[in-house]
Structures are given as structure tokens and as C-alpha cells.
Amino acid sequence: MTDPLAHQPGYALRRAANAMMGELATRLAPLSLRVSEASILTLVEQCKDVSSSEIGRMLDIKRANMAPLLARLEVAGLIRRQPIDRKSQAIVLTPAGEDRLAAVQRVINQFERELLARVPEAHREHLLPALNALWP
Amino acid sequence: MTDPLAHQPGYALRRAANAMMGELATRLAPLSLRVSEASILTLVEQCKDVSSSEIGRMLDIKRANMAPLLARLEVAGLIRRQPIDRKSQAIVLTPAGEDRLAAVQRVINQFERELLARVPEAHREHLLPALNALWP
DNA sequence: CCATTATTGCTATGTATGATAGCATAATGT
DNA sequence: ACATTATGCTATCATACATAGCAATAATGG
Numbered sequence: 094m095t096d097p098l099a100h101q102p103g104y105a106l107r108r109a110a111n112a113m114m115g116e117l118a119t120r121l122a123p124l125s126l127r128v129s130e131a132s133i134l135t136l137v138e139q140c141k142d143v144s145s146s147e148i149g150r151m152l153d154i155k156r157a158n159m160a161p162l163l164a165r166l167e168v169a170g171l172i173r174r175q176p177i178d179r180k181s182q183a184i185v186l187t188p189a190g191e192d193r194l195a196a197v198q199r200v201i202n203q204f205e206r207e208l209l210a211r212v213p214e215a216h217r218e219h220l221l222p223a224l225n226a227l228w229p
Numbered sequence: 230m231t232d233p234l235a236h237q238p239g240y241a242l243r244r245a246a247n248a249m250m251g252e253l254a255t256r257l258a259p260l261s262l263r264v265s266e267a268s269i270l271t272l273v274e275q276c277k278d279v280s281s282s283e284i285g286r287m288l289d290i291k292r293a294n295m296a297p298l299l300a301r302l303e304v305a306g307l308i309r310r311q312p313i314d315r316k317s318q319a320i321v322l323t324p325a326g327e328d329r330l331a332a333v334q335r336v337i338n339q340f341e342r343e344l345l346a347r348v349p350e351a352h353r354e355h356l357l358p359a360l361n362a363l364w365p
Numbered sequence: 366c367c368a369t370t371a372t373t374g375c376t377a378t379g380t381a382t383g384a385t386a387g388c389a390t391a392a393t394g395t
Numbered sequence: 396a397c398a399t400t401a402t403g404c405t406a407t408c409a410t411a412c413a414t415a416g417c418a419a420t421a422a423t424g425g
Contacts, residue, residue, distance in 0.1 A: 110246030219355035
């Protein structure tokens with residue numbers, strides 16, 4: 094039976110996102126990174142001297158949840174903390190972190206390519222702007 | 230700072246789905262239903278005499294996770310179980326379940342309308358087919 | 366017909382994610 | 396200077412989703 098909920102954009106959005114996240118998680122697993130950790134690495138490279146709080150605000154991760162994520166990345170030797178003032182710290186990539194990020198980017202670029210390839214050509218260019226209209 | 234990951238369809242998909250799910254959960258909360266429970270009610274009405282396993286397969290919810298979901302709906306008096314054979318049971322809506330579902334449908338219809346309204350007109354009709362190409 | 370296999374519904378359990386509350390410290394602004 | 400806000404963190408809880416295993420039943424194929 095064909096899914097009777099598939100005509101609802103909200104439901105389709107949920108199913109598409111779940112399928113996508115599962116697949117991406119599988120592909121990042123060999124790098125010992127979860128999706129959120131990979132996005133942190135990506136962000137940290139692009140934004141010089143971001144603090145934990147700033148990362149959280151940009152990725153919509155609560156401060157309380159940033160702590161264990163960064164701890165994991167630090168233990169793995171991928172990031173280190175650099176004091177900004179006596180309270181804040183900049184998160185920066187270690188050399189190992191940069192290497193890992195390069196691998197992440199290969200995985201993600203390939204993944205995004207395949208993702209778009211699955212969308213019929215007529216709709217392809219509309220996907221990103223449509224999605225970006227749906228979050229604040 | 231604008232989010233430097235927003236150009237990736239996969240990331241935009243995740244953020245859009247998260248924002249959407251949060252909003253929908255908020256709107257369903259007054260009905261004492263979670264999103265997954267609301268979708269079960271919807272499905273049960275449209276498919277006569279579906280079993281727990283069939284619901285799970287259609288909504289991509291594991292059998293093990295269906296059990297507590299259905300238990301909650303049953304305790305709330307919204308569904309009841311009707312024997313099919315000595316092993317399987319059909320899940321059917323009670324009268325209270327039908328009433329609750331009507332309320333759910335009002336919430337969801339309004340929600341889906343607003344969701345689509347946020348998408349610029351040029352992209353609107355492409356969203357659903359693009360999303361439905363992304364899950365199996 | 367009977368033995369094997371598959372399916373159903375369920376419990377128990379683990380893990381990832383997201384949220385809240387609270388806390389000590391430090392920075393900010395009026 | 397003092398009240399307010401921000402930071403980084405711990406502890407804790409709820410939800411979602413996954414696996415393993417189990418007892419009963421159904422379905423299948425030699």
C-alpha cells in the first residue's frame with residue numbers, strides 16, 4: 094500500500110530528513126563522527142575564533158549540549174580551546190582536526206551530490222530555496 | 230553572522246525538518262498527542278483493519294516502538310484492538326479517537342497551509358515532489 | 366501432513382538527541 | 396558600583412529510535 098500521508102509536505106519533510114540523516118550518519122561513522130560533530134568541525138574552520146556559545150547559536154544547539162560534544166571532539170584530539178578572555182574560549186581545529194575535516198568534506202560533498210541527483214531535474218533547483226524558507 | 234552551512238541541501242533539510250517538527254509538536258500538545266501518535270490516528274482511519282505491524286511498516290516505526298505508542302493511545306481511549314486471528318489484531322478508532330482525529334486534522338491542515346505559505350511561490354509546487362524523491 | 370521458517374506483539378535495554386534547571390564566574394551597561 | 400546578562404558547565408529528564416530476545420501463531424514447502 095502506498096503511504097497515505099505522503100501528500101502532506103510536513104510529513105514528507107520529516108521522512109526525507111530522517112532518511113537523509115540516517116544515511117549521512119552511516120557514511121560518517123567510519124570517521125568516528127556524528128552528524129552534529131561533523132557540522133561543528135565544518136563551522137569551526139569557516140569561522141575564526143568562534144566560541145562554544147556562538148557555535149551553539151549558529152547550529153541551534155543548546156549550550157548545555159555543546160559541552161559534551163566539544164569534550165568528545167577535544168578528547169579525540171580534533172579541536173582545542175584557546176582563551177579569548179577569562180571566561181570565553183575560542184574553539185580551533187588541531188592539525189588532526191583539519192585532516193579529519195578534509196575527510197568529512199569529501200564524504201559530505203559526495204553525499205550532497207547524490208542527494209540532489211535523486212531529485213527530478215525539474216524540481217532540483219527549487220529544493221534549497223524552498224527548504225531555507227522553512228527555518229528561522 | 231549568516232549560517233555558513235545553509236547552502237547545503239542536506240543541512241537545510243535537517244534544519245527545516247527540526248523547525249517544522251518542533252512547531253507541530255507545540256500545536257499538537259494541547260491535544261495531548263505527539264506527532265507520531267497523531268500520524269498513527271490518521272493512518273488508522275484511512276486504512277481499515279490495519280495491524281500494529283502494518284502501521285509500523287508504513288510509518289517506519291519499529292514493532293518494538295509501536296507497542297508503547299499504541300498502549301498510550303489505548304489507555305487514552307482513542308483506539309481499541311480487534312482480533313483478526315489468534316495472533317494479529319486490527320487497530321481501530323474509538324468514537325473518542327475519531328473526535329480527537331478530527332481535531333488533529335484541523336491542526337494539521339492549518340499547519341500544512343502555513344508551511345507552504347512560507348515557501349516563495351516560485352518554489353512552492355516543487356517542494357513536495359522534491360521531498361518525496363528523497364525517501365524510499 | 367509435518368517440520369521448518371516467518372510473523373506478530375511484546376519486554377527489556379541501550380543510545381542519540383534535545384530540553385530545563387541550576388551554578389559559579391566573568392563581562393557589560395547604566 | 397551594582398544589577399543584569401553571558402559563558403561554560405553539571406545534572407537530569409523526555410523523546411526517538413535501535414537491537415536482542417521471547418512466546419505464540421501463521422504460513423510455507425517438501
